[in-house]
Amino acid sequence: NAGVTQTPKFQVLKTGQSMTLQCAQDMNHNSMYWYRQDPGMGLRLIYYSASEGTTDKGEVPNGYNVSRLNKREFSLRLESAAPSQTSVYFCASSLFGASNEQFFGPGTRLTVL
Amino acid sequence: AQSVTQLDSQVPVFEEAPVELRCNYSSSVSVYLFWYVQYPNQGLQLLLKYLSGSTLVESINGFEAEFNKSQTSFHLRKPSVHISDTAEYFCAVSPPRNAGNMLTFGGGTRLMVKP
Numbered sequence: 001n002a003g004v005t006q007t008p009k010f011q012v013l014k015t016g017q018s019m020t021l022q023c024a025q026d027m028n029h030n031s032m033y034w035y036r037q038d039p040g041m042g043l044r045l046i047y048y049s050a051s052e053g054t055t056d057k058g059e060v061p062n063g064y065n066v067s068r069l070n071k072r073e074f075s076l077r078l079e080s081a082a083p084s085q086t087s088v089y090f091c092a093s094s095l096f097g098a099s100n101e102q103f104f105g106p107g108t109r110l111t112v113l
Numbered sequence: 114a115q116s117v118t119q120l121d122s123q124v125p126v127f128e129e130a131p132v133e134l135r136c137n138y139s140s141s142v143s144v145y146l147f148w149y150v151q152y153p154n155q156g157l158q159l160l161l162k163y164l165s166g167s168t169l170v171e172s173i174n175g176f177e178a179e180f181n182k183s184q185t186s187f188h189l190r191k192p193s194v195h196i197s198d199t200a201e202y203f204c205a206v207s208p209p210r211n212a213g214n215m216l217t218f219g220g221g222t223r224l225m226v227k228p
Contacts, residue, residue: 004156031213040122042203042220043157050213090156094214099164100145100207102216104156 002026004105006091012111013081021076021108023091029103030096032074033058034066036087037107043090049074051096081112115140115206117219125225128196134189134222136178136204144206146187147216148178151201160202163187164209174198199226 007022025032030051035043035058045058049068063085065077074093078085088109092102120135138144145164149157161172168180178189187204204219 040220043218045215048213048215056213092157096214099162100209100211100214100216101147101159101162102214104149104158106156 004091004093004103006089006105006108008108009106010109012113013078014113015082017081018077018079019081019110020078021089021091021110022073023075023105024073025091025093025103026072027093027095027103028071029093030071031094032068033092033094033102034064034074034076035090035092036060037090038087046076046089081110083112086110086112115144115208115217117204117206117217119202119204119219119222121222122220123223123225125227126194127227129193131192132190132194132198132224134202134204134224136187136189136219138185138187138204138206140185140206140208142208144208146178146180147205147207148172148176148187148189149203149205149218151203151221153200157203160189194224194226196226196228198224200224 004025033048034046047066049055052071091105094102116139118137147162148160150160151157163180171177176191205216207216
């Protein structure tokens with residue numbers, strides 16, 4: 001049982017490049033989330049997927065898109081990376097009706113030059 | 114809507130000393146309460162949670178938190194910290210029945226345990 005996995009662990013992009021961050025969970029959870037973590041700002045929700053087939057914007061969605069590929073996988077895409085998107089990105093998942101606890105992946109550290 | 118305030122961004126403390134990390138929240142409905150811990154270069158892990166019942170909840174590594182409804186607080190305490198407790202701690206709240214199991218996080222408190 002791997003829990004929540006994220007790839008890649010590290011990435012360096014140039015301004016304007018695109019990339020997709022991958023996330024998968026093997027806990028049969030309904031809901032999945034993408035957060036970004038910046039110094040002094042805690043975690044901010046980018047997008048979430050309450051259930052397979054649905055996605056919704058969080059607090060800071062601009063510059064990002066998501067795809068809930070199936071129940072296990074939830075990807076985050078940066079179409080044209082900007083230096084302001086330099087951050088640590090966390091994926092999380094949760095089982096509806098089970099105390100609302102979220103389980104987090106190890107994170108992806110992204111630098112945009 | 115909910116909000117969470119962690120009053121201290123950094124808390125330096127000597128090893129074996131007691132510590133309290135403060136968390137206050139605002140909500141118009143009842144909430145579940147959580148403390149997560151993030152060790153350096155890792156993801157967040159659940160430390161403890163309050164759902165209902167006894168207002169004092171404990172973790173397996175000696176932390177405890179007390180839910181105080183009148184003061185809308187959920188402070189985290191440990192009577193004697195270890196170097197290994199050095200980490201960032203996040204308080205979070207969630208209405209019990211919300212679509213998507215959404216959590217609202219505080220800004221985090223960095224606990225720095227010194228020898």
